[in-house]
Amino acid sequence: MSKPVLVVGAGPVGLIMAAELARYRVPVRLVDKAPGRTDQSRALAVWARTLELLEVAGCADAFVATGLHAKAVGIHSDGKVLARVTFATITSPFNYLLMIPQSETERLLEAHLRDLGGTVERGIELTDFVDKGDGVSCTLTHAGGKSETMEAAWLIGCDGAHSFVRRRLGLAFEGDTLPTGFIIADVHVAGLAIKPDELAIFWHPEGAVVFFPISPDRYRIIADIGSAPLHAPTLQEVQAIVDRRGPGGITLSNPVWLSDFGVNERTVRNYRAGRVFLAGDAAHIHSPAGGQGMNMGMQDAFNLAWKLALVERHEASPTLLDSYSIERSAVARQILSDSGRMTRIVLLRSRLARLLRGFIVRGIFSIPMIRRAAANRLSGVRIEYPDSPLNTGSARGLRGPRPGQRFTTACTMSTSNLPRFTLVARDDEQARAMIARHSSLLKPELCQPAGNGIWLVRPDGYVMARAHDGNWPVIETALAGMAAHTSLSGRT
Ligand SMILES: Cc1cc2nc3c(=O)[nH]c(=O)nc-3n(C[C@H](O)[C@H](O)[C@H](O)COP(=O)(O)OP(=O)(O)OC[C@H]3O[C@@H](n4cnc5c(N)ncnc54)[C@H](O)[C@@H]3O)c2cc1C
Structure with missing residues (x-):
């Protein structure tokens, strides 16, 4: 063995x-x-791309049934909504943010x-x-x-x-430690006039306070505390921050978890x-x-x-x-770069910087395309591997995902207990012959393409190779590349 x-x-x-x-x-x-x-x-947050992968692994249903499905995030300042991004536009069967401890x-x-x-x-x-x-x-x-x-x-x-x-x-x-600390509290919240399935960020001259729904009346609250020494807050301290920075009229109770954290950006x-x-x-x-x-x-x-x-x-x-x-x-x-930028934007302090921030955020998030792009980027469905050494072929002019991009359909997302690639191609003799020749790498069933091409999709749902219909040598090369040297090197 x-x-x-x-x-x-x-x-x-x-x-x-x-x-x-x-x-x-x-x-x-x-x-x-x-x-x-x-x-x-x-x-708390499980995003769409992770849920897609859990689906292929065969356990997404339990997550979906257990967590809270958050539908949107809003940014509030001075009693106004500066921006509201809905997750319904995420191009995935999981077009929401799953909140689960x-x-x-x-x-x-x-x-x-x-x-x-x-x-x-x-x-x-x-x-x-x-x-x-x-x-x-x-x-x-x-x-x-x-x-x-x-x-x-x-x-x-x-x-x-x-x-x-x-x-x-x-x-x-390698990396840095941010000079700002944060407090975190999982508490019962009464009086928050925001839909119970929405995240709410409140900007205030003193700092930000963010509400993440966990269950209908329980929230995770996070707030920055500047350079004050890190310490687990009391409920009264969190209440005071919420009173100053939040929309008012909120009462916190029943804390389940009160803690603090610093932010490191390292890799x-x-x-x-x-x-x-x-x-x-x-x-x-x-x-x-x-x-x-x-x-x-x-x-x-x-x-x-x-x-x-x-x-x-x-x-x-x-x-x-x-x-x-x-x-x-x-x-x-x-x-790291995205989350670092988001954090620094939240931490802006000078009056001018905050004014500019409000102006820019309100402006760009009034554009539906920007809101869609933001939701999709956060959800992970835009993650791709454009520089992967595995990518083969490109087939210019062909519609559909390129090598390194995610390819998810019900067919390519089917669960397999073997690490198998999916061939997306018209069902013809050549496609069947390809599956027979590479039965140790390919799933036995074909997936039908929406367009006029052939795709080789990796077990984690990313395209490894793409070619125009009939250009089978591209797929052959990609599969041969997988197996190259196995007989010589065995387990190295
Ligand atoms: C306060 C706080 C809030 C956070 N909030 C969020 C959030 O909202 N969203 C988000 O995405 N992430 C958040 N994170 C980060 C998230 O928790 C981590 O990214 C995640 O836990 C990483 O998982 P991991 O399995 O890599 O490591 P961990 O969860 O840290 O697990 C590592 C495990 O390794 C074990 N271990 C360590 N050394 C050894 C050893 N030598 N031998 C055997 N076992 C060992 C430990 O006991 C531990 O169980 C938060 C983290 C903290 C602390």
């Missing part, structure tokens, strides 16, 4: 990583040093992992590892003090912002060192503005899992794994 993959850290990223590997029948162990799941609500996300992911035959081994800490070239020798320290040596095929560090794996590899976590350059990978907060952290952190981390896991599965199943060359860091680090850089 082949050595298992070791996933370290059972936060949302490690859980979905282990579940995806288990779905693809790759032996996997998932360990976490903590004795139990987090009971903190932390990340991270503790619930982790509970649902753990149940999904269990359904796939996996489990979380808690109270086990990774305390050392050595990459031996043909595997990784890992030292695991159990809660009682027992030490275990585990030989893993690959090690994936999903061990959060203070990642031991990243530090042991000596990888620099590693390379998410891979030999047989060791980083994913999630271990590889990138940034401002929570835009609610992207957990989404980005879970999408790292989806990106890596199918590639690792193909390599472990000897169905693709290990060089396929090089695309993981190239693709995902580019996305992280983009999101």
Whole structure:
């Protein structure tokens, strides 16, 4: 039997990583040093692209049924609505923002992992590892003090912002810490005259206060506190901030969670060192503005899992794994820059800057196209891999997604327990012959194209190759590129 993959850290990223590997029948162990799941609500927002990927993984229904479907976000200032962006224009079957506490996300992911035959081994800490070239020798320290040596095929560090794996590899976590702190409160809110399924941002000369709905009368409140020392606030402090910066008439009660946080914007350059990978907060952290952190981390896991599965199943060359860091680090850089810009806009203090901000925001968000673009960008459906080394063909003049872009239809989003590409092509002899020739890589069923072309769609729903109808060599080249060297290199 082949050595298992070791996933370290059972936060949302490690859980979905282990579940995806288990779905693809790759032996996997998932360990976490903590004795139990987090009971903190932390990340609330699950965006459309993540839900699409959870759908393919086979567990989106439970999320959709559990979370609150937020329909819009409004920016308010001086008693007026400066901008209102609705999520209905998101080009996805999940055209809303799912609000679900991270503790619930982790509970649902753990149940999904269990359904796939996996489990979380808690109270086990990774305390050392050595990459031996043909595997990784890992030292695991159990809660009682027992030490275990585990030989893993690959090690994936999903061990959060203070990642031991990243530090042991000596990888620099490059970036900055913002000079502003924030307070966070999950509380019962009465008197907020905003629809219960809308996010509301209130700008005030002193700072911002943001309301995120969690359930009909419960909200997450976040407010910036400038350079004041970080401290968990009392309910009275949060109430005072809301009274000053909010619309008035609001009463807070029943706090479930009162906390504080600082904002770091940091990332590693390379998410891979030999047989060791980083994913999630271990590889990138940034401002929570835009609610992207957990989404980005879970999408790292989806990106890596199918590639690792193909390599472990000897169905693709290990060089396929090089695309993981190239693709995902580019996305992280983009999101770090977006969320950093959003945070700095919220933190503007001078009167002139605030006046200009109000003027510009009101102006640009009065344009429907800008509102649509903003909603789609936040939702993750615009994420693409234009510079992926996997992209093949381009077929100028052809309508439909290009290589590196997302291709989602009910057909391409169907769940498979094998890491398989989808062929989108007219049902003819050549298409059938292609599937027969590459049965270890392609799903047996074809998807019908809307236009006059052929698409090869990756297991994570991004186009790998596109060609004009009949130009089969493009698809052949892309598939041959997957398998290149497998017979020679085997497991390297
Ligand atoms: C206060 C707060 C509010 C936030 N709000 C949002 C939000 O609104 N939206 C959003 O998208 N994100 C938000 N985030 C960020 C979000 O929580 C993270 O992006 C997300 O948790 C990252 O998941 P992860 O699995 O990468 O890491 P984590 O959730 O940090 O999980 C890492 C796991 O690794 C384990 N571990 C660490 N070292 C070891 C080791 N050596 N051996 C074994 N196990 C180990 C830890 O015990 C932990 O369980 C927030 C974070 C905080 C703190």
